Structures are given as structure tokens and as C-alpha cells.
Amino acid sequence: MGLDDNGACKTVEAVRRGFEGVGYVCSPRIATTLYLAHHLQKPILVEGPAGVGKTELAKAAAAYLKKPLIRLQCYEGLDESKALYEWKYGKQLLYTQILKDKLNDLIEGTEGLADAMARVHQYDDIFFSERFLAPRPLLLALQEKEGAVLLVDEVDRSDPEFEAFLLEVLSDFQVSVPELGTIHAVSRPYVFLTSNNTREMSEALKRRCLHLYIPFPDARLEQEIIRVRAPDVPDRLSAQLVAFVQQLRELDLKKVPSVSETIDWARVIMILHAQDLDPDLIRDTLNILLKSEADIAAAEAQLTEMARKAMR
Amino acid sequence: MEHVLCDLITALRGAGVRVSPAETMDALYAASLVGFEEREVLRDALAASLAKSRTEEGIFRDVFDRFFSPDGFSPTGPGALIPAEASPAGLDAPLSRMLLSGDATGLSMAMREAADQAEINGIHFFTQKSRYTQHILRAMGLEGVNRDMMRLSREDRETSRERVEALKAQKALLVERVRDFVEQQYALYAAPAQEALMERYLQDMRLSNLEQRDYERMHRIIRKMVKLLNDTLCRRKKQARRGVLDVKKTLRENLAFQGLIFQPCWKARRIDRPDMMVLCDISRSVAAVSRFMLLFLYSLNEELARIRSFVFCSNLAEVSPIFETHGVEEALGRLQKGIGLGVDLGRTDYGQVFRDIEARWLESIGRRTTVLILGDARNNYGAAETGILRRIHQRAKRVIWLNPESPPFWGIGDSEMRRYLPFCTLARECSTVNHLERAVGLLVRNG
Numbered sequence: 001m002g003l004d005d006n007g008a009c010k011t012v013e014a015v016r017r018g019f020e021g022v023g024y025v026c027s028p029r030i031a032t033t034l035y036l037a038h039h040l041q042k043p044i045l046v047e048g049p050a051g052v053g054k055t056e057l058a059k060a061a062a063a064y065l066k067k068p069l070i071r072l073q074c075y076e077g078l079d080e081s082k083a084l085y086e087w088k089y090g091k092q093l094l095y096t097q098i099l100k101d102k103l104n105d106l107i108e109g110t111e112g113l114a115d116a117m118a119r120v121h122q123y124d125d126i127f128f129s130e131r132f133l134a135p136r137p138l139l140l141a142l143q144e145k146e147g148a149v150l151l152v153d154e155v156d157r158s159d160p161e162f163e164a165f166l167l168e169v170l171s172d173f174q175v176s177v178p179e180l181g182t183i184h185a186v187s188r189p190y191v192f193l194t195s196n197n198t199r200e201m202s203e204a205l206k207r208r209c210l211h212l213y214i215p216f217p218d219a220r221l222e223q224e225i226i227r228v229r230a231p232d233v234p235d236r237l238s239a240q241l242v243a244f245v246q247q248l249r250e251l252d253l254k255k256v257p258s259v260s261e262t263i264d265w266a267r268v269i270m271i272l273h274a275q276d277l278d279p280d281l282i283r284d285t286l287n288i289l290l291k292s293e294a295d296i297a298a299a300e301a302q303l304t305e306m307a308r309k310a311m312r
Numbered sequence: 313m314e315h316v317l318c319d320l321i322t323a324l325r326g327a328g329v330r331v332s333p334a335e336t337m338d339a340l341y342a343a344s345l346v347g348f349e350e351r352e353v354l355r356d357a358l359a360a361s362l363a364k365s366r367t368e369e370g371i372f373r374d375v376f377d378r379f380f381s382p383d384g385f386s387p388t389g390p391g392a393l394i395p396a397e398a399s400p401a402g403l404d405a406p407l408s409r410m411l412l413s414g415d416a417t418g419l420s421m422a423m424r425e426a427a428d429q430a431e432i433n434g435i436h437f438f439t440q441k442s443r444y445t446q447h448i449l450r451a452m453g454l455e456g457v458n459r460d461m462m463r464l465s466r467e468d469r470e471t472s473r474e475r476v477e478a479l480k481a482q483k484a485l486l487v488e489r490v491r492d493f494v495e496q497q498y499a500l501y502a503a504p505a506q507e508a509l510m511e512r513y514l515q516d517m518r519l520s521n522l523e524q525r526d527y528e529r530m531h532r533i534i535r536k537m538v539k540l541l542n543d544t545l546c547r548r549k550k551q552a553r554r555g556v557l558d559v560k561k562t563l564r565e566n567l568a569f570q571g572l573i574f575q576p577c578w579k580a581r582r583i584d585r586p587d588m589m590v591l592c593d594i595s596r597s598v599a600a601v602s603r604f605m606l607l608f609l610y611s612l613n614e615e616l617a618r619i620r621s622f623v624f625c626s627n628l629a630e631v632s633p634i635f636e637t638h639g640v641e642e643a644l645g646r647l648q649k650g651i652g653l654g655v656d657l658g659r660t661d662y663g664q665v666f667r668d669i670e671a672r673w674l675e676s677i678g679r680r681t682t683v684l685i686l687g688d689a690r691n692n693y694g695a696a697e698t699g700i701l702r703r704i705h706q707r708a709k710r711v712i713w714l715n716p717e718s719p720p721f722w723g724i725g726d727s728e729m730r731r732y733l734p735f736c737t738l739a740r741e742c743s744t745v746n747h748l749e750r751a752v753g754l755l756v757r758n759g
Contacts (some may be wrong), residue, residue: 012346012353028353028356029356029359029360032346032353032356032357032360033356033357033360035346036345036346036357036360037344037359038362039341040338040341040342040345040361042338044344045364047420048367049364089568089569089574089575090568090569093569093570093572093574168404179449197366200365203330203364206364206365207332207334208363209364210338210360210361211359211361211363211364211368211369212360213365213366213369252730285378
């Protein structure tokens, strides 16, 4: 892998600093897993609540490794033809039409049907060559010469059949196209699978991956994330923001605010040129953190109290 | 270090984390990459390769902490009477020297080595604890210490007497620590194994013979079972490629190719999640079993979308709302006592139950509905009302009867089971968890 050249994955600490350089703050757990994934050449299965930066992790990895990010969004009904490859039927059809006119020239001078068929057989493979193959994300990632970062997003939404099909790709980095044979990876891609845990993934899939659960960050880490993602927020304000959001997550809400929403909120408050949090400001901007009417009402009931604690 | 990690993995497996050999190799490689210097990094690295879900990660952390816990030897013991390097006369056994010099690391190493010799990871029963303790102490050389103490006490000198006292105190401490250590190892290796044994045993035990203290364990088993069933349910959502061509879809898809059929589309059959109506007997004759029936019903309610639950004794009452609004303990308590449900806990009357169904709920039984009856069909010689069951059978997709009594008892005494039998699509004995599991498997497979 190209990485060892510049020593970017030498130590866990180097990984952590490298990711911070591209705007992703890792907890030690994340950094260790990334480091291992590089050395064990294994895919990472990332789980965690929505909005903790699962997809962002793959993007940051692509930016850090300076490799293209190839993304495969999973959904119910996703199949091989959309994930792996498809034959260009139209083109094949067009070429058949052209060949029809040339067919007479081709079998000219043959004797008998068997001879003519033998002649035609010499050419039949051309319709199933790479020229007529439209690669989809998985195949693209394998064909990338310099290696790539492959993100299989929300793999829990795909059907179990697709999950089983992924196994070959993930363990051996190869795929089988019946007409062409087995295609091996030119250079092993880095693979991230993300899951929102809507269903349990199969044992076989888990076994082939390193597992990484990303929880909501603690206050210190979240402050660090704000420092990196919204650099112009003063330290004192970001401490208050984080303290407030952390309290919100303790409440019994339908959907607790995610990290990305904290960052959005920090940016909004900077746009409003506020220097300090105050209950009115929070009340006006609460809809950035909470996205449902019931949640907002629940939070407003305790808003003054929480704001006071956060300001301390 | 390899066998230490393998021991950790053994402990993990015992605690219910499935670790495959491939993952073991990953873990070994990961450990060699990050090294053993930093505890946190090692733990994270091992967690990434061994624990594959959030719950497993919790278990892993727990086992890791217990496995690599300090063993209680304090570096400067109270009896640091002599400097570590000195080898004063009278102390022949290396263990007594370590004890008196307060060499915590040495003691700890010696203990773990001795534990390895005694093959502590084979500990399975609490009766083995003292045997292992003795084994370890002997392997550490406690006899040497005893000999030293004997000899020193024979010498009539002030220093010797002091040393004997100190050794005595240290020896007592050591025994204490080894005992703690064995206790710890027992928790690590044996408790999970015993738990698994107990679960297997409970699965085959008759529900009516279970005791109060096993209830919680049963809850867990049943929940696990329903969870498993739900997983299989999810998996069979779509049964595609049955070999039947979907003509309409094929034509539509292939319009682009001038109607030439490049890409045939097959009919896919979605398997419906079962639409169920469950009737559960809560009378005294089945009191011992009904708790589990209800528990099972509760778990089903959590997992299935379309299910209506009823309990009956002298009459029938719908209880679906209770399952939705209350936690498992409270719901079960209320249902068993029949408080505020409108169910009369007199003599069991299947006839009345069926009349209730006919009067109020027969309409809601359609051709997709599976009617599941959990009860012993002991009707106290009342009217059986088989005619209504026949009508239910005709309307519903299936009628399944799970009876806690075994078939030879069906139809004996006041049991009406033989008369109900012709109108059941399926009737099974259901007196152990395994029976329940098989019955649900049937529900799901043909659902």
C-alpha cells in the first residue's frame, strides 16, 4: 500500500494526528481501529447512532490517504447489477445489428453448418468483454490502480442476499463475473461499512470486519471537534455549547442532537455574532438541534435550568 | 504472550462472545502490532478484532478488566524486613525471601506461573476452588516457607523470632490473595460455562416444574428465542426467483431493447409477517405454565406487528393494550391476577370463551389470521361449543393449539381436547421451552 512510503500509518498517534489534519478528530478507539485496519488490511464495520460521523470517517480517510472515495449507498432491493457491474445491453444490441450485415462476409467460403458455426464461435466472446462492461462502485473500487476508499453506506438497509454477496468482495477483494472469470483487486481498497443497526448483520460479515462502535463523544472530545470544524468559535463559547448539548442528550428525546448538529449550531451562533449563550438565544436557535416539535417542547420546559448549568 | 491471549479468548467465549479462529489470529496480530505497553491501546485493538457488536464490546471490556486485573500484591508490603538482594541465613526457600522482601512482582509472577501449572482455566465447579488454591500454593513453594519457619523457631534468637512472626503474617496474606485469585479465575472461566449448562438444562425442563428462582433465567432464554425467531423472520421477507416469470415486469424492463428479452424478471413473493390472534388460558389448572405462556406472548407482542392477545378463564378479554403500555414484570403480574381486565377467574369455561369470540371478534378473523390457542382444554364438563371452533377454523388461515399436557392425557377426564382436535390445523404438546421454540418455528415458516 502506498501509505508506508510517507509513513503515515506508522503509529496510532500518527494516524490520529493525520486525521485531525483533514478535519476529523478521532478518539483513541477510532485511531487504534484505523491503524489496525491499515495493517491487517481488513474492512471496518462502523456502527453508532445517526450523525456521529460514520460517513465522515470514510471521507476523512479518503482525504487523508489522498485516494478517491467510491461510495455505494445501500437500500432495500440493491442487487449485483447496481453494485457490481452491468452489461451495456444497448451497445451490445447495436453491435449485433452491425454484425448482422457483416455476417455473410464472415461465413463466406465455409462448408456446411458446423463449419459456419465454428467460424462464428471465434467471435462470440467479444460481446462479453470488458468493453461492454459497465462497472459499478464495487468493481470500480477493485479496478482503481492506486487503491481507493470504498464506503458501503448503511449496509443494514440492504437485503441479506446482498450481504452474502459482499462476503467475497470483503474477504478476498475479488469478484466473479461469470463471462469473464474472477477479477482481482489491482490494489486493495480501504473498505468502510456503516450500519445504523436497523438489523443485526450476519456473523459471517462481522467476522471479516474489524468492529468499531462510535458513541456520542464526551464533552472534551466534542469541544475538540468544534475547534477543528468551526475554528472561529471562541473556546469559552464552545465549552458552553457542548455543555448544553451534552445535557440535551440526557433528556428523553425522540432524536437526540448529533455531532453534526452541534457543529451547525456553533456555526449559526457565530453568524449571529453572539459572545455568550443565553436562554433566549438558545430558544430561538433550538430548531437547529432538535428536529421534532415534541422534542423542542420537552427541551424548552427545562431550558432555563440547563442553560444556567451550561453557562457555569 | 500468545497463550495469555488465548486464555483471554477462552474466557470471552465462556462469557458468550463468539470468537472464531480467524478472529483469534487477527487479535494476535493486532496485539503484536500495538504491543503490550499501553493498556488502553491494547484493549481498543483487541476490542476491534474480537467484539463485533455493542453488547459484545461491553462484555469484552468487562472480561478484559477482570482478566488483567492487579492481583493484590502491594509493592511495599508491610513485612519488608530485609533488602531484596540480601540472602540472609535461615531463609532457604525463595518464596520466604520474596515474602519478607515484599517483592510484589516476583510473587505475582510466581503465582501466575503456578496457576498455569495447575491449569486453572479448567476450573468448572465451585467445589474445585480449594483444590486449585492448594495446588497453586504448593507449586509456589509454600512447603519451603513452612520448613523455614520451623527451623527459625527452633533457633533461640531475637531476630529469628521476629522473622517467624513476619513470615506467619505474610503467609496468611499470601493464602488470602491466592484464594482471591482463584475466586477471580473461577468467575472468569467457570461461571459462564455453568450458565450455559443451566440454560440447556432449563430448555428441556417441564415448565410446570420450574421454580421461582429460575424465572429470570427463563425470561432471558425466551427473549433470546424470540429474538432469534425475529431474525429469521426478517431474513425471509422476500422469496425471490421462484422460477415464475413476471411477464408484465419483464416487458416493461425490456422495452428499451426493442422488446427483445435481455433481462427476464421473476416473480417475487413477499412473505407476510404473521397476522395473529392469541388466546391464552390463565386458569388455575395451568397456573404453573401460564406464566411462561404469557411471557412468550409478551415477547411475541414486542416482535410482531400485527398481533392481538387475549386471556381467558371463565370468559375472554383482550389484553393487547396492557402489553403495549406496561413493562414485562408488571404486565405479567396483572395478567396472572386478572386485575382490571374484565376477565372472570372462576371455573374455566371454553364454551363461554368461544361464545365470546363469536359475539365480538369473529369478524376480525380473516383468511390471513392465524389463531393460536394456549390452554389445556379442561372445560369442567361444560358445553364444548365445537361448532364455533369449526366456524373459526373455516374463517381463519390456521388454528393452532398448544397444550401443556402430553397427548396421552388429551380427552381424559374433563379434557375436551379430542373433540376440539378435528378443528385444529395443528395441535402440539407444549410443555418445555424447546416445544415452544418448535411451535413458533412452525408459525413463522408457513406464515
